[in-house]
Amino acid sequence: MxxxxxxxxxxxxxxxxxxxxxxxxxxxxxxxxxxxxxxxLKKQIKIYKxxxxxxxxxxxxxxxxxxxxxxxxxxxxxxxxxxxxxxxSSYTILSISGYKSLNFLSYIIGNTxxxxxxxxxxxxxxxxxxxxINSDNNTNIYPLDSEHFSIYNFLNSNKFxxxxxxxxxxxxxxxxxxxxFFDLSEVSVLEACKHPKWEMxxxxxxxxxxxxxxxxxxxxxxxxxxxxxxxxxxxxxxESLIHSIFEYKNFISQFIYFYxxxxxxIYNFLNxxxxxxxxxxxxxxxxxxxxxxxxDVKKNEFPIYYLFxxxxxxxxxxxxxxxxxxxxxxxxxxxxxxxxxxxxxVINKILSFNLNYQVNTIKDIINYxxxxxxxxxxxKFRLI
Numbered sequence: 177m178x179x180x181x182x183x184x185x186x187x188x189x190x191x192x193x194x195x196x197x198x199x200x201x202x203x204x205x206x207x208x209x210x211x212x213x214x215x216x217l218k219k220q221i222k223i224y225k226x227x228x229x230x231x232x233x234x235x236x237x238x239x240x241x242x243x244x245x246x247x248x249x250x251x252x253x254x255x256x257x258x259x260x261x262x263x264x265s266s267y268t269i270l271s272i273s274g275y276k277s278l279n280f281l282s283y284i285i286g287n288t289x290x291x292x293x294x295x296x297x298x299x300x301x302x303x304x305x306x307x308x309i310n311s312d313n314n315t316n317i318y319p320l321d322s323e324h325f326s327i328y329n330f331l332n333s334n335k336f337x338x339x340x341x342x343x344x345x346x347x348x349x350x351x352x353x354x355x356x357f358f359d360l361s362e363v364s365v366l367e368a369c370k371h372p373k374w375e376m377x378x379x380x381x382x383x384x385x386x387x388x389x390x391x392x393x394x395x396x397x398x399x400x401x402x403x404x405x406x407x408x409x410x411x412x413x414x415e416s417l418i419h420s421i422f423e424y425k426n427f428i429s430q431f432i433y434f435y436x437x438x439x440x441x442i443y444n445f446l447n448x449x450x451x452x453x454x455x456x457x458x459x460x461x462x463x464x465x466x467x468x469x470x471x472d473v474k475k476n477e478f479p480i481y482y483l484f485x486x487x488x489x490x491x492x493x494x495x496x497x498x499x500x501x502x503x504x505x506x507x508x509x510x511x512x513x514x515x516x517x518x519x520x521x522v523i524n525k526i527l528s529f530n531l532n533y534q535v536n537t538i539k540d541i542i543n544y545x546x547x548x549x550x551x552x553x554x555x556k557f558r559l560i
Contacts, residue, residue, distance in 0.1 A: 177449070178206035180260075180288065182280055183271035184220055185213035186377055188294050188320065192269055192442050193224055199454060200446050206265060209256070209280075211272070214240055221248055230256045253279075260287040267446070269320070270295045273379040274503050275545050278302055282309050282538050290316040292445040296389075296396045300499045301541050303399030304492040309538070318445050319400060323393055325441035326419035326432035327401060343403060344421040345393055346413035347473070348373050350385035353414060356476050357386075361515040368509075368516060373416040373436045379506055386519055387473065388502045391484035395495055405489050410481065412471045479520050487527070492535050493544070494527075500548045501526035525559045526552055 179196065183189045189208075196203050205224040210217045214236040221229060221244065229244070230251045231237050241250050251259060260283040268288035270277060277295035281302060284291060293299065299306065310317070319328050323345040351370045352360060369381040376384070383389035390410045398405055411421065416436040423429045434440050440457060475482050480502075487494050505522035508514045514522060529551055533544040552559065 177203050177266040179203050179267040179269070180207035180265050181205070181269045182209040182284070183269070184208040185210040185216040186271055187375060188269065188271040188438060188442065191439050193220060195439060195443055195446055197224065199456065203267065203446065212236060218243060228259065257283055260284065263287060266290070267292065270298065273297070273377055275301055275499060278538055278542055285310050285313050285315045288315055290318055290448060292318050292320050292442070294320045296321060296392050297499055297503065299399055300392045300395045301496045301545070302538060303395065305538065306399055317400065318448065319396070320441045320445060321393060321396070322419045322436070322438065322441060324396060324400060325444070326434070327397065329444065330422070330432050331401065339425045340407060340422060341425045342407055342409060342423040343397070344409050344411045344423070345390060345397065346416070346418050346420065347387060347390045347410055348384065348416045349412045349414055350387070352385055353412070353477065357479050357520065358517045361517050363516045365510050365512070374438070378510060379503070382506050382509065383502065387478040387481045391481060392499065395489070410473050412473055414469055415467070418468060480523060483520070483524060496535060496541060496544055497527055497529065497548065498523070500545050504549065504552055522559045
């Protein structure tokens with residue numbers, strides 16, 4: 177069995193390779209893809225001996241080509257697309273942050289039997305096309321975000337019909353829970369990335385702090401599980417132990433619990449064809465004193481969520497615009513060009529843009545993202 181990993185040097189990629197190396201000798205690392213981190217990629221090539229590698233940065237590509245083991249083939253982007261078209265893999269993990277993961281989505285779906293999906297931005301922007309893209313392939317899309325993994329796992333373990341009244345995704349509240357969003361103008365990128373429960377990259381960490389990640393995850397849940405937006409909501413749960421809550425019309429609710437460790441969804445994904453029973457994670461101790469807290473999302477703490485709630489989500493163009501606006505604002509904050517509260521202002525301004533582009537293909541969507549970026553850069557000094 178072969179696996180391709182897009183985003184091998186990121187947090188999810190590193191955890192995935194560690195699990196494969198230590199627990200799944202049957203799975204051969206076939207392809208590793210990274211953006212910039214040539215030093216870590218070189219170490220991964222040495223340890224895991226992939227057949228193929230791809231690095232997005234052209235300067236790093238040339239350096240890598242001079243220092244690569246002879247049995248590993250380095251691909252450029254055109255060669256990568258050709259390779260994916262002409263071959264098949266058993267597993268793929270897509271863990272590339274941002275809308276550029278769209279560049280790989282249709283090729284991966286055509287190439288693999290089961291896709292471990294971390295890159296929520298790809299589904300958020302192209303979810304309305306997902307069934308069409310996958311119609312000829314029947315690829316099993318296995319979400320690896322903790323919330324969507326919990327929903328997927330529960331629905332697949334319980335094949336009978338449930339009359340769902342509401343499905344809640346939980347949010348920890350991030351590092352600024354309890355603080356007024358607009359009072360945080362002095363916080364740094366480092367502070368915004370200090371998530372109290374999860375270890376993530378800068379984009380997901382900042383999105384968690386603002387709750388934009390939950391906005392994107394609601395869209396992802398809508399597309400992946402065909403659940404109406406009216407039945408989807410968010411609840412703050414600081415302990416991050418309950419990942420989703422099913423509320424039924426018969427007044428019964430079910431909480432989906434597991435430890436806040438991303439290796440758990442990844443392990444279950446890799447174990448899909450093996451069904452091993454390995455005791456590698458700590459188990460819940462019911463005798464241990466445990467507090468589980470749940471609160472509503474407060475507008476003064478998470479105004480971006482309320483901005484999202486007002487959005488007309490029946491239009492894929494609006495969803496794509498929100499996705500782009502958030503990513504654009506986060507990158508401005510990361511580069512210290514705006515303050516933390518300005519993230520809200522930038523998103524709000526970009527949502528007012530009226531660019532009437534088609535979004536009927538992946539190419540259309542990428543074009544729309546690129547034109548939104550051009551327009552946003554032109555309006556830069558008026559965004560806030």
